[in-house]
Amino acid sequence: xxxxxxxxxxxxxxxxxxxxxxxxxxxxxxxxxxxxxxxxxxxxxxxxxxxxxxxxxxxxxxxxxxxxxxxxxxxxxxxxxxxxxxxxxxxxxxxxxxxxxxxxxxxxxxxxxxxxxxxxxxxxxxxxxx
Numbered sequence: 609x610x611x612x613x614x615x616x617x618x619x620x621x622x623x624x625x626x627x628x629x630x631x632x633x634x635x636x637x638x639x640x641x642x643x644x645x646x647x648x649x650x651x652x653x654x655x656x657x658x659x660x661x662x663x664x665x666x667x668x669x670x671x672x673x674x675x676x677x678x679x680x681x682x683x684x685x686x687x688x689x690x691x692x693x694x695x696x697x698x699x700x701x702x703x704x705x706x707x708x709x710x711x712x713x714x715x716x717x718x719x720x721x722x723x724x725x726x727x728x729x730x731x732x733x734x735x736x737x738x
Contacts, residue, residue, distance in 0.1 A: 620638075621638065622638055622644055623638060635717065636679070636680040636682065638678050668706050671706035671714070672702045674705055674714070674721075675698045675700075675702035675705055679705070681696045
C-alpha cells in the first residue's frame with residue numbers, strides 16, 4: 609500500500625543523516641528513540657538496576673548512548689595538536705560528548721535527533737504523491 613501519508617525513512621532513522629555543524633564539521637545523526645537507542649537504554653537500565661548511578665555516571669552513560677546510537681559518524685573534526693582528522697568511533701564520540709566544554713556539540717546532536725518527523729520523511733516522496 610502506498611499512502612499519501614508521510615513515511616519515515618527507516619534507514620535514516622537508525623543510520624542517520626548528515627548535518628553541518630559549525631562550518632566544515634559534518635555530523636551523521638540518527639533519530640532520537642530509534643530501535644537501537646531504545647535497546648541501548650534497556651541495556652543500561654539492566655546494568656544499573658541495583659544501584660542508582662551518580663550524576664557524573666549518568667552523564668557518561670548518556671554520552672555513551674548518544675555516541676553509539678545517535679551520533680553515527682563525523683567528518684571535519686580535527687585534533688588541534690596533531691592537525692590530523694579524528695576518526696569517528698563510539699568511544700571517541702562518547703569521550704567528547706561527556707565533556708562539558710563540548711556541550712554545544714551535544715546540544716546540536718540532541719536537537720537534531722529529536723527534530724520533527726518531517727526531517728525524517730523519505731526524501732523521494734513529496735507530500736501528496738501516492
